[in-house]
Amino acid sequence: MLCVVPQVYGTGGLILPNPHHAAHFTSSQTGFQIPLSVSVGTELSLVSVASPASGVLFTYDATLHTFVPSTTQSYGPILTERAESIGKHRIFVGATYQFFSFSSLDGIDLHHLPVVFSHASFPVPQCPSDGAQCDPSKPGYPAFEEEYITTQDVIDLKAHQITLTGTFGLTQRIDISVDVPILDVGLGITSAAHIVRGSEQQPVPSTDPLYSTTVNGYYHFFNLGDPAGSLDEVVSNSERVTGVGDVVVRVKGTALNYERARVALGLDIRTPTGDEKNFLGSGAIGVKPFIAASYAGRISPHVNLGYQYNGDSVLAGNLGTASLGKLPNQFFYSGGVDIAVARRLTLAADLLGDRLSSSARLRQSSFVDIDGVPQPGVQQTTLFQGPVNMVNISGGAKINLLRNLLLTGNVTFKANDAGLRAKVIPLGAISYSF
Numbered sequence: 001m002l003c004v005v006p007q008v009y010g011t012g013g014l015i016l017p018n019p020h021h022a023a024h025f026t027s028s029q030t031g032f033q034i035p036l037s038v039s040v041g042t043e044l045s046l047v048s049v050a051s052p053a054s055g056v057l058f059t060y061d062a063t064l065h066t067f068v069p070s071t072t073q074s075y076g077p078i079l080t081e082r083a084e085s086i087g088k089h090r091i092f093v094g095a096t097y098q099f100f101s102f103s104s105l106d107g108i109d110l111h112h113l114p115v116v117f118s119h120a121s122f123p124v125p126q127c128p129s130d131g132a133q134c135d136p137s138k139p140g141y142p143a144f145e146e147e148y149i150t151t152q153d154v155i156d157l158k159a160h161q162i163t164l165t166g167t168f169g170l171t172q173r174i175d176i177s178v179d180v181p182i183l184d185v186g187l188g189i190t191s192a193a194h195i196v197r198g199s200e201q202q203p204v205p206s207t208d209p210l211y212s213t214t215v216n217g218y219y220h221f222f223n224l225g226d227p228a229g230s231l232d233e234v235v236s237n238s239e240r241v242t243g244v245g246d247v248v249v250r251v252k253g254t255a256l257n258y259e260r261a262r263v264a265l266g267l268d269i270r271t272p273t274g275d276e277k278n279f280l281g282s283g284a285i286g287v288k289p290f291i292a293a294s295y296a297g298r299i300s301p302h303v304n305l306g307y308q309y310n311g312d313s314v315l316a317g318n319l320g321t322a323s324l325g326k327l328p329n330q331f332f333y334s335g336g337v338d339i340a341v342a343r344r345l346t347l348a349a350d351l352l353g354d355r356l357s358s359s360a361r362l363r364q365s366s367f368v369d370i371d372g373v374p375q376p377g378v379q380q381t382t383l384f385q386g387p388v389n390m391v392n393i394s395g396g397a398k399i400n401l402l403r404n405l406l407l408t409g410n411v412t413f414k415a416n417d418a419g420l421r422a423k424v425i426p427l428g429a430i431s432y433s434f
Contacts, residue, residue: 001239001278004187008237017224020213025117038360039420041282041315041327050096050408050429051081073296074340075398078348078410080304082294083262085175092167094431100159100422106362107417110155116367116380117149144219145370146198156188174253181245185279188238195220195231245274246281264292276315283313284327298340307331328359344400356388391415404433
């Protein structure tokens with residue numbers, strides 16, 4: 001799947017059919033593969049699932065001398081952690097479904113991504129119009145090098161993710177969780193290319209090797225049978241894969257335990273079990289220590305802070321050489337409230353933020369031709385390095401269907417444009433505690 005975008009014009013790249021003249025066009029097509037790949041790897045390391053220990057809590061009943069489900073607290077947040085553990089020797093199992101339809105990358109619409117193929121420059125000595133000896137002290141550019149190819153690219157990137165979760169209470173204050181994601185990822189690209197011509201036919205001697213390699217006076221075209229008129233071409237490429245993603249192991253322990261206010265410390269370890277070359281995993285180990293604070297009650301505010309250290313991955317490296325690069329580290333923060341509005345119903349809302357260290361990013365700019373002249377109305381994407389601050393808002397509900405069986409629904413909305421983003425991310429989950 002890593003090759004879908006850079007090989008949209010074939011394994012050899014953009015090759016035009018002129019048998020006498022090779023296409024010397026370079027583009028940002030492979031350039032925007034870098035931030036796309038890094039963003040996919042980052043997104044896979046950031047994906048939030050229903051909190052593994054957020055559900056029915058068990059409290060000790062002195063009369064019954066046993067732990068019973070709490071009736072005075074909410075069912076907890078959805079995408080963030082609360083400080084309470086699930087209880088000694090208690091078990092939580094759940095399954096979460098999420099759908100991602102990515103629509104933008106650094107604010108650029110993935111369905112309208114402009115890419116320009118500019119001609120490589122090969123300065124040659126300028127020749128007088130009478131065909132006399134060329135003057136090597138006055139290099140210039142053949143007119144055909146002023147030509148370039150504009151493309152409008154449509155990228156379709158979607159992912160379905162089912163995450164299986166299990167949590168076990170080691171003690172009254174410590175629990176351990178495992179998340180196993182299963183992904184179905186589809187990536188497609190359609191590229192519509194157009195050749196923008198300069199001065200094709202040159203008034204120079206036919207013996208000049210620079211100008212004797214045309215077909216009917218034209219150098220660049222898509223159809224050998226119609227060199228004058230074949231200026232447009234539409235190509236596409238796609239791939240779809242299904243498999244296990246990066247398994248995450250979590251340990252969380254309540255460090256401070258007051259009557260209602262609690263603080264917990266936790267550690268997530270993401271293992272690179274997913275196939276990163278097929279966008280099923282990040283391709284790098286991740287270590288995320290975090291802190292969670294919450295207030296227990298029918299109205300329960302909560303705050304999470306943490307920092308994730310990421311290793312090296314081919315998604316952040318060089319695809320051509322298969323070398324690895326560093327996935328950006330991430331500082332994450334969240335805050336919200338969950339409210340027990342009824343005995344069997346809890347509503348939850350959160351602000352979710354992630355700030356990435358310096359990462360490959362895209363921006364849109366005007367195209368400048370080989371002579372340094374800006375071309376009006378011609379846009380291209382260019383690569384730069386910079387931090388990424390992503391902010392989302394989520395809201396949802398938990399419904400107690402039967403005993404300790406919970407049904408969860410949630411929707412996450414993007415609040416800014418940085419990074420690889422989906423406008424809306426729906427979530428559905430079912431869980432049981434015993």
